[in-house]
Amino acid sequence: MKIALLGYGKMGKAIEEIAEKRGHKIVLKVEEDIENYDLDNSKIDIAIDFSVPKAAFKNITTCFKQGIPVVSGTTGWLDHYEKAKKVCEENNTAFIYASNFSLGVNVFFELNQKLANMMKGLEDYSVEIEEIHHVQKLDAPSGTAITLAEQIIEKNPRVNGWQLDDAEKDEIPVYAKRVEDVPGTHTVTYDSEIDKIEIVHTAKSRQGFALGAVVAAEYLKDKTGIFTMKDVLADLFQN
Numbered sequence: 001m002k003i004a005l006l007g008y009g010k011m012g013k014a015i016e017e018i019a020e021k022r023g024h025k026i027v028l029k030v031e032e033d034i035e036n037y038d039l040d041n042s043k044i045d046i047a048i049d050f051s052v053p054k055a056a057f058k059n060i061t062t063c064f065k066q067g068i069p070v071v072s073g074t075t076g077w078l079d080h081y082e083k084a085k086k087v088c089e090e091n092n093t094a095f096i097y098a099s100n101f102s103l104g105v106n107v108f109f110e111l112n113q114k115l116a117n118m119m120k121g122l123e124d125y126s127v128e129i130e131e132i133h134h135v136q137k138l139d140a141p142s143g144t145a146i147t148l149a150e151q152i153i154e155k156n157p158r159v160n161g162w163q164l165d166d167a168e169k170d171e172i173p174v175y176a177k178r179v180e181d182v183p184g185t186h187t188v189t190y191d192s193e194i195d196k197i198e199i200v201h202t203a204k205s206r207q208g209f210a211l212g213a214v215v216a217a218e219y220l221k222d223k224t225g226i227f228t229m230k231d232v233l234a235d236l237f238q239n
Contacts (some may be wrong), residue, residue, distance in 0.1 A: 001014065001024045001025070001045040001046055001217065001218070002024075002025050002027045002044055002045045002046075002049070003024050003025065003027065003028075003045065003046055003047070003048055003217065003220055004026075004027060004028035004029075004039070004045060004046070004047040004068070005016060005026055005028065005029045005031070005048055005049040005050075006030045006034060006047055006048065006049040006050070006055075006059045006060075006063075006070075007030065007031075007032065007049060007051035007052065007055075007059075007074065008029045008030065008031050009050070010136075010206060011050040011073070011206055011209060011210065012029070012050055013207075014083075014206040014209070014210035015048055015050065015187065015210040015213055015214060016029075016163050017210070018207065018210045018211050018214050019048075019217075021035050022138070022214060022218075024126075025148050026052070027043055027044060028044060028061070028120075028153060030206055031049070031141050031163060032051055032052055032055050033051075033058065033059070034055070034058065034059040034062050034063070035058070038060065038115075039063065039068065040064045040066075041066045041067045041068050042154050043123055044068050045058075045065075045068075045069075045072070045221055046068065046069050046071065046220060046221055047059075047063045047068050047069070047070045047071070048070075048071045048072075048073075048074050048214070048217055048219045049063075049070055049071065049072040049073070049074055049162070050072075050074055050212055051074050052074065052075045052076075053074060053075070053076030053139065053170030054077075056072065056074040056076075056077040057077050057080040057083070057084060058083050060072055060087075061083075061084055061087045062094070063093075064084075064087045064088045064090075064091045064093050065087065065091055067091060067093050068090070068093065069092075069093045069094035069095065069220050069223070070088075070094075070095050070096075071095075071096045071101075071213055071216045071217045071220055072095070072096070072097045072098075073093070073097075073098060073099075073100070073209065073213055075099055075146075076139035076143070077224040078097075078143075081090045081097065085098075088224070088226060089202040089225075092224055093224065094126070094176055094220050094223045094224050094225055094226075095220075095225075095226050095227070096216050096219075096220055096227045096228065096229070096231075096232070097148065097225075097228075098145045098212075098228065098229045099142070099143030099147045099218070100142075100143065100144040100147070100184075100209065100212075101209050101210075101212030101213040101215075101216055101229065102130070102201075102203060102209050102211075102212050103208065103215070103233070103236075104201060104203075104208055105144060105186075105201055105203075105208075105210045105212075105213065106212070106229045106230075106233055107134070107200040108130045108199070109147060109148070109151065109229075109231075110233075112148050112151050112199065113151050113154075113155060113186055113200060113223075115188070115190075116154075116155035116156055117155045118150040118158065118205070119190055119197075120155055120157065120158065122190075122192075123140070123158065124192040124193070124194070124206070125190040125192045125197070126153060126190070126192070127131045127139075127156075127159070127172055127188065127189065127190050127191075127193050128151040128172060128173045128174070128175065128188075128189050128191070129145050129148055129162075129174045129186070129187070129188055129189075130174075130175040130176075130177070130185075130186070130189070131145040131174070131175070131176050131177070131184070131186050131187075131189045131227065132177045132178075132179055132182050132184070132187065133158060133176075133177075133178060133179075133182055133183075133185075134179070134180065134181055134182050134183065134184075134186050135179065135180055136176070137178065139174035140164065140178070141164055141174045141176040142176065142184070142186070143173050143174075144184070144186055145156065145186060146174075147164070148186060148188055149162035149172050149174055150162075152172060152188075153172070153185070158170060159171065159172055162174050164176060169199065183203040183205055183206055183209075184201075184202075184203040184209075185200065185201070185202045185203065185214045186200070187199070187200045187203050188200075212229070212232075215232060215236070216229065216232050219231070219235055220233045
């Protein structure tokens with residue numbers, strides 16, 4: 001594939017390394033905002049966006065308008081997600097957004113949903129989420145932590161929302177910590193007076209996120225429509 005990288009920070013460089021090892025070619029590198037770049041869909045098969053929140057919506061929709069499908073892992077811009085889907089559909093192209101492209105994290109999401117479903121009737125347990133990331137991460141809580149919270153809310157009728165740090169009794173407290181050189185750790189904890197249950201995902205490097213993004217791009221190529229990492233995992237497990 002011929003890939004445009006939207007955002008050429010640490011994640012962009014990790015994606016470049018893995019994509020080239022898998023036989024793909026990086027044909028465009030955008031530092032942040034796509035505005036001053038000339039997009040030619042005859043030279044670009046797909047764009048992978050790990051830019052910044054303020055640039056993501058414009059970057060993504062500009063690609064759609066040129067008929068270029070997009071895989072996006074930028075968080076902090078999702079107020080405009082539905083608009084982006086509409087632009088994608090209007091231009092008959094394809095889109096995958098994920099708060100986390102790590103294949104391991106997406107297995108973790110599946111475990112989180114199953115555990116939430118099991119715990120919904122056990123009223124003695126409170127639930128909380130903690131995420132730890134590197135100090136360069138701009139948004140808090142992480143998109144992954146928000147996804148985990150939303151999954152629990154969907155499964156448990158006793159939970160009505162989430163809040164960063166201070167939460168009401170029927171809300172999930174989400175704690176965000178920033179520590180130097182931590183790729184990402186997410187912990188979901190169910191606690192009672194009797195015992196505590198935790199599931200944890202710890203990223204050891206950015207390579208897992210980068211590999212997942214490239215695998216998602218490989219899945220998306222030549223497709224039309226809106227997809228998720230569930231679709232990508234289902235395809236992997238089927239094969």
